[in-house]
Amino acid sequence: MNRRADGTSHGPAAGPVYGLADASAGDAANGAEPVLLIRDVTKVYGEGEATVRALRGVSLTVERGDYVAIMGASGSGKSTLMNIIGCLDVPTTGTYLLGGVDVGVLDEVRLARVRNRRIGFVFQSFNLIPRMSALANVELPLAYGGVRAAERRLRALAALGLVGLSDRVGHQPNELSGGQQQRVAVARALVTSPTLLLADEPTGALDSTSTGDVLAIFDRLSLSGRTIVVITHEHDVAAHAKRVIRLMDGRIVEDRRQAPVDGPPPLAGHRPPTEAMSER
Amino acid sequence: MNALEITRFAVRGLTANKMRSVLTMLGILIGVAAVILLVAVGQGSSDAIKQRIQSLGANTLTVSASFSGGFGGPGMRGGGGGGGPRTQARGLTLEDARAIADSGNAPSIKSVSPVVTSSSATTTYEGASHAISQVVGTYPSYFEATNRPVASGSYFTNQDVTGVRKVVVIGKTVADELFGRLDPVGRNVNIQGVSFTVVGVLKESGSTGGQDADDVAVAPLPAVQQSLTGYGSLGSIVVQATGAEKTDAAEAEITAILDQRHDITGNATADYRILNQASLQETVTEATGTFTVLLAAVAAISLLVGGIGITNIMLVTVTERTREIGIRKAIGAPRGAILGQFLIEATLLSLVGGLLGVGVAVAGSRFTIAGVQPVIVPQSIVLALGVSVAIGLFFGSYPANRAAKLRPIEALRFE
Ligand SMILES: Nc1ncnc2c1ncn2[C@@H]1O[C@H](COP(=O)(O)OP(=O)(O)OP(=O)(O)O)[C@@H](O)[C@H]1O
Numbered sequence: 001m002n003r004r005a006d007g008t009s010h011g012p013a014a015g016p017v018y019g020l021a022d023a024s025a026g027d028a029a030n031g032a033e034p035v036l037l038i039r040d041v042t043k044v045y046g047e048g049e050a051t052v053r054a055l056r057g058v059s060l061t062v063e064r065g066d067y068v069a070i071m072g073a074s075g076s077g078k079s080t081l082m083n084i085i086g087c088l089d090v091p092t093t094g095t096y097l098l099g100g101v102d103v104g105v106l107d108e109v110r111l112a113r114v115r116n117r118r119i120g121f122v123f124q125s126f127n128l129i130p131r132m133s134a135l136a137n138v139e140l141p142l143a144y145g146g147v148r149a150a151e152r153r154l155r156a157l158a159a160l161g162l163v164g165l166s167d168r169v170g171h172q173p174n175e176l177s178g179g180q181q182q183r184v185a186v187a188r189a190l191v192t193s194p195t196l197l198l199a200d201e202p203t204g205a206l207d208s209t210s211t212g213d214v215l216a217i218f219d220r221l222s223l224s225g226r227t228i229v230v231i232t233h234e235h236d237v238a239a240h241a242k243r244v245i246r247l248m249d250g251r252i253v254e255d256r257r258q259a260p261v262d263g264p265p266p267l268a269g270h271r272p273p274t275e276a277m278s279e280r
Numbered sequence: 281m282n283a284l285e286i287t288r289f290a291v292r293g294l295t296a297n298k299m300r301s302v303l304t305m306l307g308i309l310i311g312v313a314a315v316i317l318l319v320a321v322g323q324g325s326s327d328a329i330k331q332r333i334q335s336l337g338a339n340t341l342t343v344s345a346s347f348s349g350g351f352g353g354p355g356m357r358g359g360g361g362g363g364g365p366r367t368q369a370r371g372l373t374l375e376d377a378r379a380i381a382d383s384g385n386a387p388s389i390k391s392v393s394p395v396v397t398s399s400s401a402t403t404t405y406e407g408a409s410h411a412i413s414q415v416v417g418t419y420p421s422y423f424e425a426t427n428r429p430v431a432s433g434s435y436f437t438n439q440d441v442t443g444v445r446k447v448v449v450i451g452k453t454v455a456d457e458l459f460g461r462l463d464p465v466g467r468n469v470n471i472q473g474v475s476f477t478v479v480g481v482l483k484e485s486g487s488t489g490g491q492d493a494d495d496v497a498v499a500p501l502p503a504v505q506q507s508l509t510g511y512g513s514l515g516s517i518v519v520q521a522t523g524a525e526k527t528d529a530a531e532a533e534i535t536a537i538l539d540q541r542h543d544i545t546g547n548a549t550a551d552y553r554i555l556n557q558a559s560l561q562e563t564v565t566e567a568t569g570t571f572t573v574l575l576a577a578v579a580a581i582s583l584l585v586g587g588i589g590i591t592n593i594m595l596v597t598v599t600e601r602t603r604e605i606g607i608r609k610a611i612g613a614p615r616g617a618i619l620g621q622f623l624i625e626a627t628l629l630s631l632v633g634g635l636l637g638v639g640v641a642v643a644g645s646r647f648t649i650a651g652v653q654p655v656i657v658p659q660s661i662v663l664a665l666g667v668s669v670a671i672g673l674f675f676g677s678y679p680a681n682r683a684a685k686l687r688p689i690e691a692l693r694f695e
């Protein structure tokens with residue numbers, strides 16, 4: 001694993017966690033290049049009779065700093081799209097550029113590096129690794145990224161602090177509430193300071209208070225310039241985004257902007273993050 | 281992400297399910313311990329047999345009379361009592377022995393000792409009585425030829441032989457039975473009513489195959505003939521070759537001399553036979569070698585079964601942790617790290633199991649197993665450990681590869 005990249009690709013000395021505002025730092029393609037460029041992507045599952053066309057030609061461009069909510073009925077292809085964006089799955093046809101790089105031609109090793117450095121993924125079902133403390137879970141992406149133990153610990157603690165879980169670092173997932181687990185998952189997605197934060201129904205399994213916590217974190221991240229794509233069923237959640245995209249039967253049927261890309265997210269400040277953090 | 285880190289993940293994976301890890305290791309442990317121990321038992325018994333043969337004497341050939349079709353035991357047991365069956369075949373005589381010794385054309389022969397034996401000779405010393413299982417009448421060269429040094433006192437001499445003196449060298453068992461803690465040298469014992477003076481005590485040589493080699497008494501040939509066996513034919517002739525590589529030559533020389541003396545020509549069967557220590561040893565070594573290989577093969581099977589156990593456990597582990605693998609891959613674990621983690625898990629299982637197996641085998645080899653003192657062969661340790669680690673790597677690589685090759689989304693969706 002490549003140690004050389006430790007300090008360089010994660011941003012300047014200020015440290016990635018403090019450097020949330022400079023998500024663009026260190027990226028070869030500056031400003032002009034969209035973070036995400038999807039062209040005519042289709043995805044077909046199965047063969048013959050059982051064929052399901054989950055995506056039927058989706059094209060989408062996401063600029064740096066945007067905060068996008070993807071909505072749509074169940075089965076409309078949201079998760080399928082998100083998994084392709086997150087490099088967890090490959091499209092049947094079409095191209096996908098991440099920060100100007102065609103992901104489709106990357107080999108396994110590079111793909112792993114892209115998942116590790118460029119993308120932070122938050123799952124609906126948290127997907128923390130059982131029997132590992134919150135801290136160890138958050139450290140894991142850094143471990144795979146080749147960051148040294150001491151620095152790893154500092155950054156993981158900072159990320160956990162950011163989601164308000166400084167007092168729960170030693171707890172294992174089964175000793176945490178759903179909301180806390182999801183916040184650990186967010187910390188894990190953030191800790192490598194990725195270009196793109198992806199979340200597939202991050203609040204789907206949470207109550208309204210925990211939902212508020214997570215959304216407040218997203219608002220703050222967006223405020224500091226991070227690019228975020230969120231899948232959601234809830235209008236309340238979508239209201240936080242700068243842009244709302246609606247999928248239906250594998251096609252984009254609506255693309256509505258709620259706030260400018262370079263401005264703050266529409267509901268930022270409605271619920272101060274400090275308040276959310278102090279509850280637990 | 282360095283190797284140490286991956287090893288830490290592997291150890292964490294193993295300790296997460298201790299019972300299972302321990303049982304898997306047990307399989308390998310038993311396999312490795314069995315291989316080492318069984319090879320050690322094979323080696324131990326082979327060593328014991330070789331030692332037994334060597335204790336019969338170095339570079340010696342034993343010539344004994346062979347009666348028509350007789351399938352008697354090896355010549356060493358002798359035709360005790362001098363009253364051996366007298367068929368048309370001639371027994372061995374002192375003249376035969378002299379002919380072998382005096383002949384100018386036997387350069388490979390170092391010494392010739394004619395031997396008569398008498399069994400169960402009742403011997404008394406003051407109140408004590410003991411039946412010596414074998415009284416040997418011979419020449420002094422017998423001691424060197426049969427590799428029997430004295431522990432105290434000395435051998436009898438050629439003068440004792442020519443003078444028909446009643447002197448005797450006794451074995452350890454005889455000394456213990458008759459004299460207890462007394463020093464037997466210089467004391468008189470009564471063998472079958474004839475008084476002999478003890479001049480030496482043989483060094484203990486241990487029992488060989490149920491027969492106590494220390495329950496003997498060795499006296500000058502004419503003295504034994506006169507008082508115990510009578511002047512019949514010899515029990516055997518012990519011939520010592522000049523060197524280990526000369527035994528075959530010596531055998532040929534003896535054959536030439538005896539054939540001539542016994543008028544054996546052409547296809548006629550000889551009325552004597554020669555037991556060659558070196559060729560006997562070769563045969564026995566071969567046989568015990570086969571025996572050891574057989575034991576090792578049986579043990580190797582159990583090692584293989586242990587290996588299959590590892591595959592099984594690794595498959596279960598990988599299946600059970602597919603989701604975890606998916607998560608790890610989703611956050612950027614490279615294929616090498618996943619592959620490494622599971623390979624190291626499998627290797628650790630087999631290595632730790634193997635090392636424990638070596639420990640058990642070494643501990644077990646301190647005990648006598650089925651009457652054999654096992655002798656550990658260092659190569660068997662290296663081999664068993666090497667094979668067990670190779671098994672871990674080989675059998676672990678299939679599940680590990682399967683885990684590493686999974687696409688993240690497939691792994692995450694796995695139920
Ligand atoms: N692995 C798969 N094999 C076959 N069909 C699949 C697979 N995954 C998804 N599909 C199908 O693709 C379509 C889109 O699924 P997807 O999971 O993207 O929907 P979604 O919009 O995320 O729905 P939800 O809101 O319920 O999560 C569905 O019809 C689904 O049945």
Ligand SMILES: [Mg+2]
Pocket residue numbers: 078079080
């Ligand atoms: Mg979905």
